[in-house]
Amino acid sequence: MDTTLPHQFIELSIHSLKQAPDHAIQLNQQDIQQFDSLDIHDETLKLKLQPLPLIASRQEKIVAAVDTSTMKIGETSRGIMIAVRGATVWKQNKRYRYVRFGPFIFHVTEENKKQVYETLERTYFSSANEHGHQGAPSILQMPTRIASLLERWLQTMAAKTINNGLILFDGSLTAGTAETPTRRMKEILYSARKGDNVVLAFSKMTNLRANGHRITELLPDHKPPFLLETEGLRLKPPMVLLGEVYVARLTKGNLAFRLDIDRDVLPEPRIEAVERLLGNDLFAESYPETLRLAHILCTFTANEVLAMQHFVTRRFGLQFVNKPDMHRLLFGVFGKGEGYQ
């Protein structure tokens, strides 16, 4: 394969960056917003098609949700400029409240990535994780890793401060990955249980399949709300599943979600937790409003990206320059832009 031309473009790009080493280059919206957890394809997974019907319980409970978002807002000749933000939203006395943290902006380079990551870990958790010996993540992994750190910290705070509530996470309760160390997730779930809370994790997307079909697409003809149980899900070590996996179809409509509920909560209270969630939160397309708001509040808008670039320009004297879109340059109208890679 002749790679001369792309290489030449890259070389040209690198050369131009070297000419202006202090300039940041704006990316064409190559954002990494709202990362999703890694799902593992497991051939032993079975989905019980007998639904567990749910009845909304109006007994009042606090519903809290945590979510984070990260975005690459620019690239320098030595690294990347990333922004991270997290939000905790809770519903109490029929009103939603939120605390939003950030945006935090980091300039991550090869030279400082280890220091940045470890300092953040120590700042948030007073200790390095069990994967620390593997060294700092690559620059490309840094945005999600830093956002994960913030998310785990927010989850820890929610688990420690809320009592007798329902805590909603975005994603799954899979642990043992670099982003979600097992010990840390176990600590979070332990703290939550200690305060009589139940943790429920909603995955917007899942790749879990049973009999070759995505589990959220195998829905019985039953009136919602209901849950479907799964069994036989095995993960490759060191990954562990700290939640019991269900498929939740909570309202009318075509959507259903993978729902992980803390495995150390007994089966009956797990179902009760979902019923209380139904009675205490609003739902649109089977997705809880509290979690939706957490997601919305931490997502970066284009306006905010501009504002952060403005901040960096004003505070640090960096200038943003539009980076040429290689796809457009090479393929003209057939190049769909870098966002479509």
Added chain:
Amino acid sequence: MKLYRKEGNILQILSFPGETVEKGDYLLVEDADAGRALIAQVIDVQFASIPGVLEELLRSLPDGGELIKGEDVDPLEIAPHISYIQDASLLICKIRATAENDGLNPSTSWLPSRSQSTIKKLPLPTLLKLAKIDGKLPIVIGGTKDSSLLTIDATSLDGRLNIITGKKETGKSHLSKLLMVNLVGYKATVVVFDLNGEYLSLGLTGDGKRNANYDKIHVLTPSQNFKLALKQLNLHVMLGILIHALHLPGTSAREFRRIWIALKEKDSLTLHELGETIRNWNCNQHVRDALFSRYHALVNSGVFTDNIAEATSLEEFLLKTREQGGAIIMNLRNTSSIDRQIVVEYILGKLVECLSSSKLKAVFLFAEEAHLYLRETYWDDIVTRMRHFGIFTTFVTNQPDTIRENIYRQADNIFLFNFTNEHDLDVVSRAARVDAETVRSIARDLPPHYCLALGRAVRDFPIVARVKALDVKTMGETRLFFASSVGQ
């Protein structure tokens, strides 16, 4: 401020919070390398189209439309930057001229550098100086937004057609009084068709004392201190009254001409004799009836008299104003529509007569709501033929659609007060010296007593000014039913 886009003679400029720019302000877009600058006027201020603003607004509203409450922990203080971007505005500006080599030219054909140009507000005093809007015979219209005075030259009204228009109670008559008083001050002859008796006390100060113009203001009220003897009238003036004001048919007009000539030959041109002659004139009965009905209209108007002693010589009043200037106010208040037309026909005829015989140099005519007394054919006459005789008209109206389009096209100066009605704005924007966007955008937002001056008087740089107060006794106020009870 940053230059964003140029399309034709429209500039779009990004403005950020802290840069307070409003509609009507002038900006100087200076390209130092090119050695020239664009002078542009802000005609609209819009929100800049910032990506993500909609999402930003939407996410603050949960279901139910109530604002979600919360706390933002923002250690880097990014929020002010978000507001800064969100509150950026887009200034839509109209390019008025190019400043180059200490002079101005109307060219808009060049493009200033987007990255290198500097944009700053152009203070109005600087603009007025650059555009040389001053002159030897200054008339101070009022104060501009940045506290400078808008001064026009009286010569910019000389030989020109002017229009003062705006909604009711926005200050039109006030401005026309201001122009009139200043013209009188410069020894000009002014004639006013005063429909509502608003100009009657121009010779008095606000507290009722005589002012400097007292002796120069002559108020004439038809059938009171303005009466005419038939002998003072030329036949063509009288025929003008009969045909145009009283709609006398052509055949009857021919008979009237014979009667008039016969009476004149006998030196017995009186109302009484005219009546008797019509009665005994050998003519068709229908013609006699037609003549009689017009005769009675003339008699009933109260404008005509056989008593020479009480007859008014308009010519004398006009000649009085020739040396030291003065204003003849024709008080048409409480005058019927037909009588108004009779008086206006007579005055316009007399003015043309005096001007064509060079007894007068020129006359500034102020016509309030002219559609109520000006016959159709006079509109064109006033802007073409009469202008050449030296009648320079200023139309004052709150119904811009009553002035014909060709008048707008030929107007040299327009003083525009607030209008909100689209139709009214459309009509005014037909004026040749005005661009429709400016009129629509600025006039709509003018507060009362603020006028947008357009045209020759401001060298085609539209300028907004608050019309200055005039120390004259206020007249023509609307009589109110609840006025006394509200005051109690």
